[in-house]
Amino acid sequence: MEVLVVGAGVVGLAVARALALRGHEVVVAEAAEAIGTGVSARNSEVIHGGMYYPAGSLRAKHCVAGARMLYRLCASHGIGHRACGKLIVATTDAEAGTIAAIRDRGVENGVEGLELLDAAQARRLEPNISCTAALLSPQTGIVDSHGLMLALQGELEDRGGAIALHTPVTGLARKAGRWVAIFGGATAGEYPCDAVVNAASLDAQTLAAHTDGYPAERVPRRVLARGNYFGFTGKAAFGRLIYPAPVEGGLGTHLTLDLAGRMRFGPDVEWIDAIDYRVDPSRGDAFYAAIRRYWPGLPDGSLVADYAGIRPKLTGPGEPAADFRVDGPAEHGLPGLVHLFGIESPGLTASLSLAEDVADRLAA
Ligand SMILES: Cc1cc2nc3c(=O)[nH]c(=O)nc-3n(C[C@H](O)[C@H](O)[C@H](O)COP(=O)(O)OP(=O)(O)OC[C@H]3O[C@@H](n4cnc5c(N)ncnc54)[C@H](O)[C@@H]3O)c2cc1C
Numbered sequence: 001m002e003v004l005v006v007g008a009g010v011v012g013l014a015v016a017r018a019l020a021l022r023g024h025e026v027v028v029a030e031a032a033e034a035i036g037t038g039v040s041a042r043n044s045e046v047i048h049g050g051m052y053y054p055a056g057s058l059r060a061k062h063c064v065a066g067a068r069m070l071y072r073l074c075a076s077h078g079i080g081h082r083a084c085g086k087l088i089v090a091t092t093d094a095e096a097g098t099i100a101a102i103r104d105r106g107v108e109n110g111v112e113g114l115e116l117l118d119a120a121q122a123r124r125l126e127p128n129i130s131c132t133a134a135l136l137s138p139q140t141g142i143v144d145s146h147g148l149m150l151a152l153q154g155e156l157e158d159r160g161g162a163i164a165l166h167t168p169v170t171g172l173a174r175k176a177g178r179w180v181a182i183f184g185g186a187t188a189g190e191y192p193c194d195a196v197v198n199a200a201s202l203d204a205q206t207l208a209a210h211t212d213g214y215p216a217e218r219v220p221r222r223v224l225a226r227g228n229y230f231g232f233t234g235k236a237a238f239g240r241l242i243y244p245a246p247v248e249g250g251l252g253t254h255l256t257l258d259l260a261g262r263m264r265f266g267p268d269v270e271w272i273d274a275i276d277y278r279v280d281p282s283r284g285d286a287f288y289a290a291i292r293r294y295w296p297g298l299p300d301g302s303l304v305a306d307y308a309g310i311r312p313k314l315t316g317p318g319e320p321a322a323d324f325r326v327d328g329p330a331e332h333g334l335p336g337l338v339h340l341f342g343i344e345s346p347g348l349t350a351s352l353s354l355a356e357d358v359a360d361r362l363a364a
Contacts, residue, residue, distance in 0.1 A: 001336075003194040003362070004029060004181050006169045006207060007042040010145060010348050011340065012199030013152035014355035019197075020159035020360055027161065027191070029181065031168035031203075036149040039201050040348065042277070042309030044256045044267065046241060046258040047071070047081065047141040048346040051106025051114065052251065058324040061110045061359065062350035070143065077151045080144035080259050086241035087122060089131035095245040102246075103135050113138040127232040128237045130296050140241060142260055145348060171210035172196055172337070179336060195336035195362050201343060202275060202312045208327075208339045218332060220325060220341050223313040227267020228279045230287050230303040235264045237297065244294055248317065251345070252345045253290040264306060265291055271317055272310070279305040314342035324354070328361035338362060 001024045005016045008030035020026045032038070047070055050063035052295065074081040088098040099116070108112045115331050117125075121304045122134035153163060171182040173190075181191045198207050208219045236257065244252035253268050265287055284303050291298050314322035325341040332339075347354070 001025070001195055001362070003195045003197065004169075004179070004191060004193045005106065005197045005199055006039070006181070007199035007201060008035040008153075008165075009038045009199065009201055010036065010149055010152070010351045011040075011201070011343055011354060012197070013149050013156065014351040015358045016161055017156045017197055018187070018210055018352075018355035018359045019362070020156050020161040022363075025160065026156060027193075028156070028163040029167040029183065029191075030163060030167050033165055035153055035163060035165075036146055039309060039312065040145060040149065042307060043145065043348055044254075045142050045145045045258070046256060047143050047282075048349045049086075049106060049111045049137045049140045050244045050346070050349075051102050051111045051137065052246065053105075053109065053346075055105065058326060058354075058357075059346060059350065062324070062353040063346040064110050066346075066350035066353035067139065067343075070349060073151065073352060074143060074148070079147045079151050081141055082259060083098050083139060083141035084240055084257060085136065085138045086140035086243060087117075087126060087129065088135040088137070088243045088245065089122065089129060090133045090245055091131055091293045091295045093132070095196055098245040099133060099135045106137070111137070111139065116149070126238050126240060126242065128295060128297055129242065130294055142257060142259060143348070150216070154302070155265040165256050169200075169207060172207070172212060174212040174334075181351050193224070196338075197358055197362070199343075202310060204312070204339060204341050208341075211337070211339070212242050213334055214332060214337070214339070217340070218327065220314050223316045224272045225311040225313050226270040226272050226276070226308050227311060228270060228283055228308045229266035229306040231306040232263040232265065232302055234299060234302050236261050237265065237295065241314060242294060244290065253287055255291070255295070265303065266306070267309060269297075274309055277308045277310070279308050313340060313344055313345040321332040324350070326357060326361065328358070328364075330361065330364060336362060
């Protein structure tokens with residue numbers, strides 16, 4: 001089967017690799033000048049455990065399975081990663097209830113090693129922490145997301161697959177029982193193929209709306225939530241990732257580490273109408289307040305506005321969080337077509353498992 005994958009982010013690359021490993025001829029069309037410049041370049045690089053998402057959801061299933069697959073791939077392909085572990089901390093009685101519920105959900109989802117700690121136990125692990133209780137997730141870690149994407153590209157190309165850069169797909173036509181992708185930009189033209197996977201993330205709805213025969217009412221609403229990050233200029237004060245209890249729209253302003261051990265904070269949740277990656281430095285005040293709830297020792301003047309990512313959400317403020325939406329032939333009735341919508345966090349962690357799901361749906 002000849003397959004076109006639209007989008008060379010971590011999800012598109014994982015799907016392309018999975019299909020190439022199954023023996024298909026795969027081409028990835030990427031609008032930008034390089035792979036991994038979209039949502040995949042602007043996240044926390046955390047390998048999530050999978051305890052936040054409702055049991056039975058695609059987010060839970062692919063996060064738990066994807067994390068295991070990702071650790072194995074990192075080990076076998078020399079991709080930078082570290083299972084540094086994470087603490088979700090409670091600073092009030094209500095939050096203690098929340099983290100206990102997260103533990104129960106994690107156990108239901110099959111997450112291993114979760115342990116509820118009291119304040120003294122948490123402080124033995126992280127002496128700078130202030131909390132009333134904490135949930136330890138030893139399986140949570142960090143990964144070099146660009147190293148991962150390069151490894152996926154390498155395996156794709158080893159199997160004869162190719163990536164076409166500067167190649168925006170503007171529409172999908174149906175001709176003589178096949179798909180024909182229409183390209184704009186410098187490489188304007190057409191590409192006939194048997195199947196198409198739309199992994200265009202923030203632009204997935206636009207492509208779906210220009211897909212022959214795909215009902216307009218199936219195209220979901222696109223809701224944008226910017227996540228801003230602030231870097232920490234001092235020496236790292238923690239060895240694990242530290243998360244507060246989750247907030248509406250996100251996981252709370254947490255502390256993540258990069259592979260060099262540097263600390264950064266974020267992402268927060270800022271609902272926006274148009275794609276704009278600028279970080280407003282005045283949001284720093286709210287960061288100091290949120291972080292000092294679990295790290296009172298955060299020095300004044302130590303945070304600097306860093307970068308932002310944008311979550312491709314399907315629901316807005318006050319609405320329940322949506323699941324990943326994988327719209328394949330069994331759902332919409334068109335052969336050889338999968339649209340992916342709302343692949344926000346934990347899409348990086350879930351990518352390898354989600355890729356197998358997409359390949360299965362095309363094979364069914
Ligand atoms: C702030 C933030 C923090 C996050 N933190 C984490 C985390 O710590 N752990 C985790 O597991 N997940 C995290 N996520 C989620 C994760 O980053 C995403 O789910 C994942 O990167 C999505 O990958 P993607 O390939 O779907 O999208 P993208 O990386 O955006 O790739 C889509 C690609 O499609 C291309 N494209 C778009 N339209 C077209 C077109 N018409 N033709 C051709 N190409 C096109 C774009 O240029 C882009 O390269 C986070 C997300 C955000 C926003």
